[in-house]
Every structure is written in structure tokens, then in C-alpha cells.
Amino acid sequence: AQSVTQLDSHVSVSEGTPVLLRCNYSSSYSPSLFWYVQHPNKGLQLLLKYTSAATLVKGINGFEAEFKKSETSFHLTKPSAHMSDAAEYFCVVSGRTGGSYIPTFGRGTSLIVHP
């Protein structure tokens, strides 16, 4: 069984300040972890992924995340927010089942960026 909890439904920051979106996961095995971003009326786009290599993962648009097994966390950060970062962010845990990956999505965190 697997589950994922995004600890904040909304995060509000000012442009140029750091971003922290929190994600905790639960999995019976070594999972793959992902962060996706969804802009209004669009599909989901992959930001970054952890697949048991380096624990600090760098993604697109300056985002990065650190896998902490002891804390079962995979928080997403960015040093300086940009207006274009305003979107919905989803943390996803994915485990292999019979050769396929079945994803479980968090409920999403809406990032609001103020000028």
C-alpha cells in the first residue's frame, strides 16, 4: 500500500522569496517519487523525479527536492519564486505492480505568488 500527504493545500509567497511545498509519503517498498505541476486548464508536467539515485534531485525551472527516507518526506523547494510559478503542484508516489507503475497522487498544493 502507498499514500502521499501534501501538508499544505495553499502556499502564498512573494515574488523573489523562497518556496517550500511539503510532501510526506508512505510505501511498503522503495518507491519512485515525483513532483508535477499543473497550470490552469492544462495537463500535468513533470518537475522532477526520485528513483533511488541521488537523494537531492534537481528539476526544471530551478526546483529541487530532497528525499529523506528517515522522515518519509520529499519536499519541493525553489530559492526564488517567479510569478510564472503560480500553479497547482502534485506530489506523487509510484510503486511497481507487476511491471507497471501505479501512481498515488497527493491532493495538491496551490502556490500563489504575489508581486
Place this chain on the structure above:
Amino acid sequence: KAGVTQTPRYLIKTRGQQVTLSCSPISGHRSVSWYQQTPGQGLQFLFEYFSETQRNKGNFPGRFSGRQFSNSRSEMNVSTLELGDSALYLCASSLGPGTANTGELFFGEGSRLTVL
């Protein structure tokens, strides 16, 4: 390389009708999965197809079905529509089973279904 294409993008149906949604995966991707996104339930896995076979299914009633064709294109069908079926239906493609598959999904922009 073309992305995942979903058609139609928007559609309106009435209760009791049925609907068919289409998804064309990225060239070379053999696995297609479907998701329902609603404000109340979030993103939920519907089913996954690989090589024209349903490999996994989420917890949805039998009114939700799908299929995959030999060219990896997929369709999903919802029969006897209910108001609660109003949602954004997202399709995603991936490489499919194998060591090269890390679970990364490539999503289309979705089909927004409104049931009146």
C-alpha cells in the same frame, strides 16, 4: 516529438448518455493510463493499458471502461452518465514495463466533461 493528444477537449452531456474519449500517446510509448480529476476527490487512477490489455484498474464502477488499439491509441468510455462524472479526464503515456521505465508519466491536456 508530439506530445500526448486528447480529444475532445471539452464536451457537455446529459445524464444517462454515454461518452467516449480518445488519447494518442507519445510515439514509442506503449502504456496509456487514465485519470479522473475532480475538486472533491482530486486525481484518481482509472486504469492502465499496455499492448491492448488492461493491466491495472482503479476503484471505479463498471460504467467506466477502456480499450487500447494496436497503435497504442486508447479510448475510454463512460456509460449511463451521472452528474458526479463531471470531471477533467487526463490521459498519460509512458514507456511501459521494462527497466527503462522509471514511472514517469507524460500527460495530455485532458478532456473536460460536464454532465447536466
